[in-house]
Amino acid sequence: MKYLKSYISIGVLLLFISCNKKEEGQNFDVLISSVNIVDVVSGKVIENQSVGINGDTIALIESADKSQNHTGATTIDGTNKFIMSGLWDNHVHFRGGEELIKANKDFLKLFIVNGITGVRDAGGDLTPDVLAWKTAINNNNLIGPAIFTSGPKLDGPNPTWAGSIEVENESQIITAIDSLESLNVDFIKIYDSRISRESYLTILKEAKKRGMLTSGHMPFTVNLGEAIENGIGSVEHLYYILKGCSSKEKEITEAVIRGEMGFWDSFEEVMRTYDDEIAKNTFEALKQQNTHVVPTLHIGDVLSYLDENDHTTDEYLSYIDPGIIKTYEGRIRGALNASPEAKIRRKNLQKMFVELVPRLQKAGVKMLAGSDSGAFNSYTYPGISLHKELEEMVKSGLTTQEALKTSTYNGAAFLGHDDHYGTFALGKSSDLIILSGNPLEDITNTRTIEYVILGETVLNKENLNQMLATLKD
Numbered sequence: 001m002k003y004l005k006s007y008i009s010i011g012v013l014l015l016f017i018s019c020n021k022k023e024e025g026q027n028f029d030v031l032i033s034s035v036n037i038v039d040v041v042s043g044k045v046i047e048n049q050s051v052g053i054n055g056d057t058i059a060l061i062e063s064a065d066k067s068q069n070h071t072g073a074t075t076i077d078g079t080n081k082f083i084m085s086g087l088w089d090n091h092v093h094f095r096g097g098e099e100l101i102k103a104n105k106d107f108l109k110l111f112i113v114n115g116i117t118g119v120r121d122a123g124g125d126l127t128p129d130v131l132a133w134k135t136a137i138n139n140n141n142l143i144g145p146a147i148f149t150s151g152p153k154l155d156g157p158n159p160t161w162a163g164s165i166e167v168e169n170e171s172q173i174i175t176a177i178d179s180l181e182s183l184n185v186d187f188i189k190i191y192d193s194r195i196s197r198e199s200y201l202t203i204l205k206e207a208k209k210r211g212m213l214t215s216g217h218m219p220f221t222v223n224l225g226e227a228i229e230n231g232i233g234s235v236e237h238l239y240y241i242l243k244g245c246s247s248k249e250k251e252i253t254e255a256v257i258r259g260e261m262g263f264w265d266s267f268e269e270v271m272r273t274y275d276d277e278i279a280k281n282t283f284e285a286l287k288q289q290n291t292h293v294v295p296t297l298h299i300g301d302v303l304s305y306l307d308e309n310d311h312t313t314d315e316y317l318s319y320i321d322p323g324i325i326k327t328y329e330g331r332i333r334g335a336l337n338a339s340p341e342a343k344i345r346r347k348n349l350q351k352m353f354v355e356l357v358p359r360l361q362k363a364g365v366k367m368l369a370g371s372d373s374g375a376f377n378s379y380t381y382p383g384i385s386l387h388k389e390l391e392e393m394v395k396s397g398l399t400t401q402e403a404l405k406t407s408t409y410n411g412a413a414f415l416g417h418d419d420h421y422g423t424f425a426l427g428k429s430s431d432l433i434i435l436s437g438n439p440l441e442d443i444t445n446t447r448t449i450e451y452v453i454l455g456e457t458v459l460n461k462e463n464l465n466q467m468l469a470t471l472k473d
């Protein structure tokens with residue numbers, strides 16, 4: 001009996017020790033010590049924390065002062081550094097035909113090197129490749145950002161962009177959406193080069209019926225209010241938003257339907273008739289319907305000043321495949337050959353777009369940071385252009401927090417993936433970046449990347465520089 005008692009006490013003691021040991025320290029795939037967390041949602045920095053990662057999730061957030069003796073298969077000293085959710089570029093393109101597949105695949109490296117761990121591909125002609133990359137990345141067989149894609153764009157007959165699905169009537173629209181649904185696309189992208197008013201509205205209605213997300217340009221034969229009412233998920237670029245702020249939108253739309261006005265004539269009229277009261281109502285409708293807006297300010301700036309700015313010595317050109325650079329020529333020629341009036345109009349328009357962004361923000365409209373980088377979009381380089389977009393947003397009047405939110409949080413929420421992505425919290429995605437500067441203090445600090453973490457894979461500065469160097473040969 002006496003012996004039994006002491007066995008029990010030893011057992012209890014051992015149990016106590018093992019429990020205590022467990023509390024003392026856990027083992028993580030990655031352990032980052034003494035790091036400052038940038039909480040983009042609250043706009044606050046939570047100083048001096050221990051962050052643990054297991055698999056693809058954040059498994060520990062704890063004050064470094066109270067932190068137990070944890071261990072990590074990989075450890076990072078986060079002293080004086082800032083950790084946050086990886087950036088998302090919410091408007092990119094993979095395109096340019098068979099010969100440019102490898103060049104497009106190289107973009108994945110440019111995104112990662114720039115801390116972009118999620119991209120929304122807004123349509124192109126490389127869908128099978130993009131879907132293969134997406135799967136390979138998800139299965140950890142390829143390093144790249146999480147890809148969300150629309151697959152091919154929908155447009156009318158003889159569309160501008162190669163690879164678009166041409167639709168002219170309801171039965172073609174149903175067949176097209178069936179095929180997109182079977183490809184399991186993340187959203188439907190509608191383009192406006194040739195699409196009719198009827199087809200455009202039918203696509204929106206059909207997608208809504210099926211619970212599919214839409215995103216697009218908008219033909220000027222449609223009023224913005226009609227697109228919003230019919231459930232467009234996001235409006236890409238600000239042309240269409242500005243149209244919806246005109247006191248003459250209805251008249252302009254009718255003139256375009258009758259074929260009396262083209263895009264640019266009607267745009268002069270749109271710019272001339274901006275009305276604060278109408279704009280207020282439009283912003284309210286966007287907010288009420290949760291319609292997201294993608295301003296793409298940086299590319300607007302680059303393209304508006306192509307006639308003045310020389311980009312031939314841009315550092316990033318050395319990372320871009322010559323085949324992609326060749327596709328830049330079209331827009332450059334267009335800009336140089338434009339009439340003096342058209343050049344001025346383009347610049348004035350860009351100014352109006354910049355002014356629109358803080359107004360949208362103030363009105364509570366959700367925006368998405370997107371660069372529109374990809375082939376054909378001259379000098380808008382994948383990766384770095386997202387940082388420039390965030391900088392343009394701040395220059396326009398957004399706070400650093402508001403700008404960051406349009407990339408990380410809004411990007412994930414728009415696509416319905418905010419259960420995993422977009423916030424720095426326990427159990428959420430461990431696609432993260434570690435910066436040497438606080439981006440809430442100065443937005444250009446998003447460029448001060450020290451580490452990119454993809455799930456449990458840690459890439460330090462040396463790894464990132466090596467990745468970049470492979471693009472130079």
Ligand SMILES: [Zn+2]
Nearest residue numbers: 091093122372
């Ligand atoms: Zn685009």
